[in-house]
Amino acid sequence: MAVAVVVVLGGLLFAYYANYILDRTTAVDRARVDKKAGSAADREQPAFVSTVIPRDIEQDPPENFVVLLDRKLTANEQAGLTAISAGGDGLDVWRFLKPLGGRLVEYASPSIFPNDGLEDGHDESEGMWSQSFNLNLNSDRSTGLTVNSMTAVKDACRPSTAQAVVDLPPAGSEGRQGLMWDLSGGTKDRPHGPYVLDDGEGQGKLYFRRNVIELGNGQSNMAMHIQPRVSDQTCTWHIDASYTDTSGTHTQRIPSRTGTFTTETVPRKPVQYFTHVIGEGWGCTGQVIRENCPATETVERFPPTWFK
Template sequence: MTSLVIGLVAGAVSLTFETVRDYVFISSTVAKENDSQKKDDASQPPFTVSVQPERGEPQSWTMVLDRELTAAETQKMQDSPSPFSYLRDLGGHPLEYASYLENAPDRYRDQQIASGRMENVDTFKLSFLSTRAYPVMIDDWKVVDLACTKSTRKTIVSRPSQGGAAYEGISLHLPPRADEPVLTDDTEGQGKPYFDSRYIEVGGGQSSGALRVEAIAPPGQSCEWGIEVHYTDAHHQDEYVQLKDGDGSPLRLHTESAPASPRQKWVFGPVPWTPCHLNPRGNMCDLA
């Protein structure tokens, strides 16, 4: 009887040891697999970016062209059901009017209207994409490698805004003013630094994030610029990196404003077609 009990106890001890050994082996294997997955994840780019211009015709806009319009083109423009599409087909570069931030802090709103005319903006959508299994958080950015030259555009055609409007996204001047980019959404926080209260998160099952960007070049200037963003991730990366295009080269963004002394300047919409370059009176030419 004693031998039987000892045998049973020995068997139990043996079974417990085998179970513990298997558990330790499985745990070690899982830990190694997790480490391998994390290393593989960390080796992937934290994100890639793409830039798409605003699509469709905005309610108010300015089109800038490299040359003067001929008499025939001017007539077709005025007769066209969509002057915006017609001018873009001629090679025009579309600009929009900046969002009116009526709920922004007084300081920012006063700067917005200080020039006496509405600002034109180059608008685009900046998309961040990530295939990482662990999340990546973008919580700041800065403009880098800014280079501006005098605009050589010859013609402006404008359909000025008849009222203020705000669109979801961010806005900044080149070079950025203090606290820019700012939030343009018609919500609490409008006109305040975007990254003070928000961030962009990608990866971890959330594949993409996007921002509508209103970039404002200095009056009469054409600018090229890049962006550095600050990000953190699950692998303890905490740094600024310069955004790159699909070819792996530093991303270069093109932003224009209307030329200071165009040879032709047309305004329509709130008023009949008006040739501002012929110095008419009683018009909205100063808004263009």
């Protein structure tokens, strides 16, 4: 009996030490295999995730804006609009028009770059209209990556099809941190940017000449305000982001797959045009009920600069 116990204990000790020695001798190889497998799994997922957050008009209204509709306002809707006082931030006008299908377009004043203009000499006054949004980039990768370029690519451009324009004209420019692309012109016209919107010495400079975006490896997400600008055509577009990681240089589309952004322009000669003249009230031109618009003659004498 004692001999059997000794044999069993000896077998257990031998198995323990054999496993211990095997673990020690194969630890490096297993670590390499695990690391390689982890890196492969890391690269199987997208380098980063892009999240687009529309501007919250109620909480963060632009200083000056236009509302577009794809149809004409009815007589009752015109009466309802012109009964609104258009002073202040214009939100009462927006709240009236949004349920009718209204879409907001911001004025993009050229004076937003008062320092030295744009770094590459591009004419900053070309892109007059904007629909800004916030873009968040986040990566769950365990290894880091560096976004060193973001290029705007136009997918298609066309003239505006809006029928009615309600215009709250600008009284000044809006200072805001972020990036600006100028998408003026048609599909074949090259986009310009992105430029730095921030106040300070970097304003109007090309962002990626001096900056990169670090993601992954525990880095916090990158949140950016994006202001795309158009002039005489509405454009759908996307961003090609170039990044580098341990395996080389790659490109990822924003939005992902076949997604696009749309930035609308304002028609040169809308079927209906409404604006508020300070001290006189509403003025309107086109297929409208003029009795609702006491400032119509003023609007006809001094039309907006973008009318042609």
